[in-house]
Amino acid sequence: MEKVLIVDDSPLQAMQLKSILDSDYDVTCVHTPEMGLSYASSGDYSLILLDVVMPGMDGFMLLKKLQEEVFTQHIPVILITSLADIEHEERGLTLGAVDYIAKPFHPLIVKARVNTHIKLYQYRKQVEDQSMTDQLTGVANRRRHDSYSLLRWQEAMRLHVPFSVCMFDIDKFKVYNDTFGHPAGDKVIAGVAKTAASYLQRSTDFFARYGGEEFVAFLIGEDAVKAFDHLKKVRQAVEDLHIPHNPSVSQWVTISIGGVTMIPQMKNSYDACLKIADTMLYDAKRYGRNRVVWADEAMKQMLEK
Secondary structure: OOOEEEEEOOOOHHHHHHHHHHOOOEEEEEHHHHHHHHHHOOOOOOOOEOOOOOOOOOOOHHHHHHHOOOOOOOOOOOEEEOOOOOOHHHHHHHHHHOOOEEEEOHHHHHHHHHHHHHHHHHHHHHHHHHHOOOOOOOOEEHHHHHHHHHHHHHHHHHHHEEEEEEEEEEHHHHHHHHHHOOHHHHHHHHHHHHHHOOOOOOOOOOEEEOOOOEEEEEEEEOEEEHHHHHHHHHHHHHHHHOOEEEOOOOEEEEEEEEEEEEEOOOOOHHHHHHHHHHHHHHHHHHOOOEEEEEEOOOOOOOEOO
């Protein structure tokens, strides 16, 4: 069920709107602009109904803040107003509102407009999701990684929590392709992605295909030891698939993983963190493959084998 947030300083008006929409949507009501911004930032809402006239921060000011926040700027906003003049309507639309609903409420009009904008939001989200998904594996693609990683890095910096990044790829994959052919190679990539993704499903995890047989993942909130241990399980799970490799190279298809954990600060960047993870991956290959090499917060290496 799609989630709708109502921000209105009048509990009576908010409950009127809620009663109109309750049968079709999961509706939450808050009564201050500050609560509206907080809820919108932390919840997965498909639409916000926002009263224009509120004490302190009015609806226009809150709309501007919603448009400026990375985590809320994608949510469509319908303004609730009794100000039926063109000037206010133009101001709201200029700030990014998608529509107006005038007081007093007409239930059929409210339902129709909310339904229209939620359907448009769902369609836009579906198109965006498709453009951000790797077609072979079904996991996020590099485009999704490039946009999402910076958001989560900034979030970790704001919360001052550990941020772990790792890169991994399939060992001796070119030899595998040369031996078994590219269609078989595609199946291996898809199988490795499915297995790794099953271990990276928490809300604080992210996993993507970076390109070819290479993948990238990040984990938020875990220290270096926990992140290292978690990725060792991923490596072992891939080996346990027992996908035959060229016997002159290895018995089974395996992966090598390199990662790093740090607490993001202004003096460093996500790209720098990713480069360290890539260096750890190089070391994992250099030390013999099928292993995890990790750098902790002090840049001290941890070796699996």
